[in-house]
Amino acid sequence: MNNHIISVSSLLTHGYCEYKYYLQYVIKVKVPITVKMKIGTYVHLKKEEAFLEQAVPTSWTEFLDSKEYVITKEVPLKTKFENTLLIGRVDEICTDKDGIYIIEDKPGARPFDSFKNQIFAYCYIFKRNFSEKTAKSIYAVLRDRDTNKEVWKEQFNLKNEFILIDILNRIKKILNKEIEPVPTDNPNKCRACIMNEQNICPYSLAKNP
Numbered sequence: 784m785n786n787h788i789i790s791v792s793s794l795l796t797h798g799y800c801e802y803k804y805y806l807q808y809v810i811k812v813k814v815p816i817t818v819k820m821k822i823g824t825y826v827h828l829k830k831e832e833a834f835l836e837q838a839v840p841t842s843w844t845e846f847l848d849s850k851e852y853v854i855t856k857e858v859p860l861k862t863k864f865e866n867t868l869l870i871g872r873v874d875e876i877c878t879d880k881d882g883i884y885i886i887e888d889k890p891g892a893r894p895f896d897s898f899k900n901q902i903f904a905y906c907y908i909f910k911r912n913f914s915e916k917t918a919k920s921i922y923a924v925l926r927d928r929d930t931n932k933e934v935w936k937e938q939f940n941l942k943n944e945f946i947l948i949d950i951l952n953r954i955k956k957i958l959n960k961e962i963e964p965v966p967t968d969n970p971n972k973c974r975a976c977i978m979n980e981q982n983i984c985p986y987s988l989a990k991n992p
Contacts, residue, residue, distance in 0.1 A: 787958050789951065791860075791871025791904045797954055798897025802966035802986055803978055805957055814977055826928060830888075831857045847917040850880040860908040864948075867955060873905040882920040885909060885939075888928035894935035898925055903947050906939035 797804040806812045846853060854877045861870040875886040885905045889898060902923040910921055923943075925935040937943070956962045966986035973979050973989040 785959055786866050786868075787955060788868045788870060789864075789954060789958075791869065791873075791901055791908070794901045794904055794950065794954075795897050797950070797957075798895070798900055800967040800972060800976065801957065801964035802984065803976060804954070805964035806978055806983060809958060809960065812978070812983055817977070843913070844916065846878060847883075847913060847919070849878055852877065852879040854878075860905060860912065862908045862911040864951060867951070869904065869908060869951070871905060871908065873909075876909070878919065882922050882938075883909065883913075883917065884922045884924050884936075886924040886926055888926050890928045892925050892927040892934040894925055899923065899935070899937070900947060900950060903939060903943045904951075907944055907947055910939065910944075 793804065793808060796807055807814055841853075846855065854875055856875050857872055858876050859870075859872050861868060863869075873885055874888045875884075877884040877886060885902055887898065887902050887905070892898070902925060906921050906923050921939040923935075923937050923939055924933060926933050953962070957964050966984070967973065968988070970988035973984070973987045976984065976987070978984040979987040979989055
């Protein structure tokens, strides 16, 4: 069986449309960098710079043991899942006496399943890396990037983990070309999709003239 690297951010594409995922990650259709992407990168960079200006270096042991509210940002995470490497960079991780909070910032954030599954993937990697070092509960948190308001929070549990593993196994089958990817049946997604704008997707429900 083939070895693969799956980025956590790619779960957003898979949740949006499996066929888009296939085009982007199997066929390797090059996706142009949009203005929206550039703005997102810039905002994340400025937030990280502001954080680093006042951050105090600490070890993971000190961070995990903290009873006070402390944060770290732009944390690279990875874990081996069977023959697959799952990697990503989470926007923010916080801790206090009650738990660990894995936080993703999204513009105009709404609790779509694809957003939830992305954050659950970060929770899964964190759990696999640090479960022996802390007994604190892990929480998935979606936050509005522009208002800084919490939109959704849920404790990461075995049910979330099993759902995530099912998604990862399906993605691996798509990457191995063992199954056919299912295109979305939502024309609104098609209209907003870069693959439709470039007239690449044969299944688009919103074909450009």
